[in-house]
Amino acid sequence: MCCERCADEVKKSVEGFEGVERVKADIGPGTLKVEGKVDPSSLRDRVAKKTHRKVDLVFPTNAPQKDAKKKDDSKKPTAGKESNKSDKKKSKGPGVSTVVLKTRLHCACLVKLIKKKIRKLEGVQQVVTDVQKDWIMVTGTMDVKRLPEVLKQELELAVEVAAVGS
The missing domain is CATH 3.30.70.100 (Alpha-Beta Plaits)
Structure with missing residues (x-):
């Protein structure tokens, strides 16, 4: 969250989440404080989807990290895909x-x-x-x-x- 607009969008998406009572965004450190009875993993996934960024849970610290390794591995480009992209950029045809x-x-x-x-x-x-x-x-x-x-x-x-x- 680098600006007020981004913070407002994330806050709105979290406020609609079942069990959320209060939400406070702090742009400086890029944190979001959520109070209520919610599943931290589901909430983390929702914020990650909305912001298109990796989201870390600060509290509770015992929250499970769902398939963290699988998600990281799936984002690594394969050699075949990368070479196709560079070929596309080089060709300037009709x-x-x-x-x-x-x-x-x-x-x-x-x-x-x-x-x-x-x-x-x-x-x-x-x-x-x-x-x-x-x-x-x-x-x-x-x-x-x-x-x-x-x-x-x-x-x-x-x-x-x-x-x-x-």
């Missing part, structure tokens, strides 16, 4: 487009999340952001119309297409 999207890029977490979502789309070769100008430039053979739709639906961002080029 049908490659560049799209510039405008949206408010207020914090580093949002920029990271936007890049992650866009890179998952088929045909995306490169994603470049400029926080000061509030734009995202995407290059590739992707479906240009789908880019703003994904960001609007999945991240609830107001996004407009500023320019499209070939």
Whole structure:
């Protein structure tokens, strides 16, 4: 949680969790204090899903770490997948487009999340952001119309297409 918006989003998702009585977010250290009768592991998983980050339980310290090793192993890229990505980025064949999207890029977490979502789309070769100008430039053979739709639906961002080029 690097800004008030991020903290509010996490707080709202946790407040709706069954058994939660009080929630307090502290942006500085990036902590979330939750009071109530809740399963700590389930709550941790929910916050991790919402923030797209690793979440550690501070208290209770005896809470079980569900499949921690399996999750860490599954995130390691395989050699085959990595080489396919680099091959995609190198090839600039016919049908490659560049799209510039405008949206408010207020914090580093949002920029990271936007890049992650866009890179998952088929045909995306490169994603470049400029926080000061509030734009995202995407290059590739992707479906240009789908880019703003994904960001609007999945991240609830107001996004407009500023320019499209070939």
